[in-house]
Amino acid sequence: MAEQHGTWPAAAQPPAGWLPDRPAAPVGLPPRPVYREPHPIGVAPLLSGVGAAVVWFALFGSLGRDLAGYAWWTLTAAVSAWAVAIVLALLGDRGVATGVGLAAGIGLSVAAGFVTARWISTNDWPLW
Numbered sequence: 372m373a374e375q376h377g378t379w380p381a382a383a384q385p386p387a388g389w390l391p392d393r394p395a396a397p398v399g400l401p402p403r404p405v406y407r408e409p410h411p412i413g414v415a416p417l418l419s420g421v422g423a424a425v426v427w428f429a430l431f432g433s434l435g436r437d438l439a440g441y442a443w444w445t446l447t448a449a450v451s452a453w454a455v456a457i458v459l460a461l462l463g464d465r466g467v468a469t470g471v472g473l474a475a476g477i478g479l480s481v482a483a484g485f486v487t488a489r490w491i492s493t494n495d496w497p498l499w
Contacts (some may be wrong), residue, residue: 414465420459420470424452428478438489438497445482447476 403490431448452475459468489497 399469410465416464416466417470417473419465420456420467420472421474422470423467424471424474424478426450428474432478432482438485442482442486442498445478449479452478 428445428448432441433446434446452471456468456472456475459465459471486497
């Protein structure tokens with residue numbers, strides 16, 4: 372049977388399955404608190420952080436002439452992006468910081484995937 376929430380007239384008996392809006396607090400105690408995020412993260416700041424990090428990684432990745440250069444420039448871009456994300460999380464917008472950190476992790480994973488694929492196919496570590 373589906374649960375029904377809401378108020379019910381005091382004179383009539385409530386039907387089976389009816390639940391009150393909120394249970395009453397015991398005598399002498401305050402009502403239970405409702406916890407909310409004090410600084411919620413919105414979609415627009417998150418996507419702007421992802422977009423900024425994608426542009427950042429495209430600029431840094433384009434500086435590399437081969438796989439080793441691309442990987443080292445991507446590692447540099449990831450470390451600097453994470454530093455910016457930490458500063459943004461502490462002093463700025465946490466949504467943008469989350470987007471930058473997310474895109475930085477994905478960008479570094481893509482570079483690590485290319486390095487790993489080359490390492491597996493040639494049996495030679497490409498970064499030295």
